[in-house]
Amino acid sequence: MVPLYWYLWLGGVVFAIGVFGFLARRNIIIMFLSIELMLNGVNISLVALSHYMQDLRGQILVFFIIAVAAAEAAIGLAIIIAMFRNRDTLHADEMAEMKG
Amino acid sequence: MVEWFFGYLAGAVILLAILVVASRNPVHSVLWMLLMFLHVAGLYLLLNAEFLAATQVIVYAGAILVLFLFVVMLLNLREEIKIRRFTGGWLFKGLTALGIIYVLRRGLEGFRVGFEGPWSIEAVGRATHTRALGQVLFTEYILPFEIASLLLLVAIVGAVFLSKKRLR
């Protein structure tokens, strides 16, 4: 039997790697991928908690998170395409129209 | 046995996650992410969540990541590979992430679940996971389910509006 704590820690590590990627990368698509990493960290923790609590509600939340992630990806990528059409960059720190 | 399997999956997930954020080429990032999602699905199987494992593969790996790949193709990859990957001060940000890991490690040590529900492995096994999940989803969680449907509608409207070339 794998202890619950291992799963939670794994989820936490994936979440933290996502936070790092979001803060440190310049490419917008990879920043977005990092957010998906964070969500996966959350999902791993939720499924594990749900399993150890013998309760399905955590898994229901995972189900909703996946649905929202799909909607978010559709909107987010559409926004990125719209921006790319107006301005030829995908780097967060090159968005020079607004500064400060 | 199960511990070994968990060890492999966990190690692979962490390694792949690091590769996702560290790859120079965004296409590689997306592909590492794909592999990571498959391993996460493996973890769900270990936790007796077959339905979610399937959803993870179909929705995350199958739909979301394909969308990502399409968009990545917009990039000028030759340029992308040559220039800086990270924003300034990434070392500090790395330390922040390590700090989060440390705090979570200390904070979550000896985490006790606060609740024992009725859905033991045997109960889920008797009903099958998909049916058990469906029962809870369509009774207790019908309201969130309906909200999610509106959310997807908004996503369709928004995505079509923003990315369509010419509007009336």
Place this chain on the structure above:
Amino acid sequence: MNEINVSMLAPLLPEVIMASAGILVLLVELVARRKETAGLLSIAAVAVAAYYVPHSFGKSFGGMFVSDGYSAFFKFIFFINLILTVLLSMRYLVIEKSNHGEYYSLVVFSTLGMMLMASAGDLIVLYLGLELMALSSYVLAGFIRHDARSSEAAVKYFLLGAFSSALLLYGITLVYGLTGTTDVSLIGAAVVEKGLSTPLFLSVVFLMAAFGFKTALAPFHMWAPDVYEGAPTSVTAFMSVGPKAAAFAAFGRVFLTGFGSLSTDWTGILVVLSILTMAVGNILAIQQDNIKRMLAYSSVAHAGYAVLGIIVGGAEGLAAMMNYLFIYGFMNLGAFAVVIMLRSEGVRGEALEDYKGLAKTHPFAAAVMLVFMFSLTGIPPTAGFIGKFYLFKAVVGAGYAWLAVVTVIFSAISAYFYLRVVMYMYMLEPEGEAVTLSLSPSLGLALLITTLVVILIGVYPSPLLSFARLAAG
């Protein structure tokens, strides 16, 4: 709870009306020749929904949805926000060459998300309502598709928004693990029983950071100025009132109902955040020469004032916060209405320079702006004074006299940049060509409503005060 029937929808009647209206607007937009029809339809739908709000109190879906005085008050803020935004937008969208009917439908869906957040008795409903609100507003922020500023604003808003919802989810996960439930009142009971532990404190911190992002509290405010400046002005007006109020509604409910018993542990952090927010918002606003950006920092600062209500807690604090957000909605939307009025074909009208000598060229517009600037500063007899006064009263009553003093000092600093606009309008001579006003009947109506309400609440506040006090329970 295994039986599902239509009567469970009774407390959700306003939400059901709004959801149908959103879809209807989407359909009408396809056939209507004038896109304004869609806008008028959404206003009509809000009027119907608003009528049913006081008639549909109660809990439903096993406590997941709570319709009470607290949520009803916030719903009225959202409705006013929607009506005024639609009035502001009609002409503005034509000027920006983005007159598409989807706009009104997204505004309705976003408002529906806010209503669900205010009524959420369960963290899952809260999360989904928040996402419904946020996804619609990401699209709205990038609504001018041919403008690079607008799409950049959308990207920034989207990335920071998605990041903050991931933080929210991690917080929810930890709470769920510790208490075995996502129902806010059951969480409250479990927290009382179990007391504080390290993981619980972590989850409180995560949730606070997530709500901090959504309400733009410093140090989580850095997205706000960029997004508010780049987004279409009508959307900036919408975002600076509605989503902020919705986030405060959820913040108040989760922290006071769910973690109320731990308030001694988290008020300290919140006090620090509040002071930091007031400092950052007010001091950085001084340096801005773009009026939208200045109003963005001012809206950050106002979040710092409003959060005092949660620090005080209890019915007294909540009533003060709700009061404040209500008044803030009117004065902020009014100020943005003036900014929109200065925007015309070929002229951005966002620079502070454009306001030079406005009193000479357009005395009426200058006078209206004067009222809003006085109100945002908190000078009597405007509504802004009433809002601040009752907030200070609550803060002092809870034994935080020093905090009230700090707030007064920052309010005094804020006078510098608000009154600078007034100084530009009244003391300086107009330069170059005079700005043309793009006044349309709908914009005029919005200005009339906001000005009247701001003055009316300023001189006769008791109905609003008693309404807020009643709603806070």
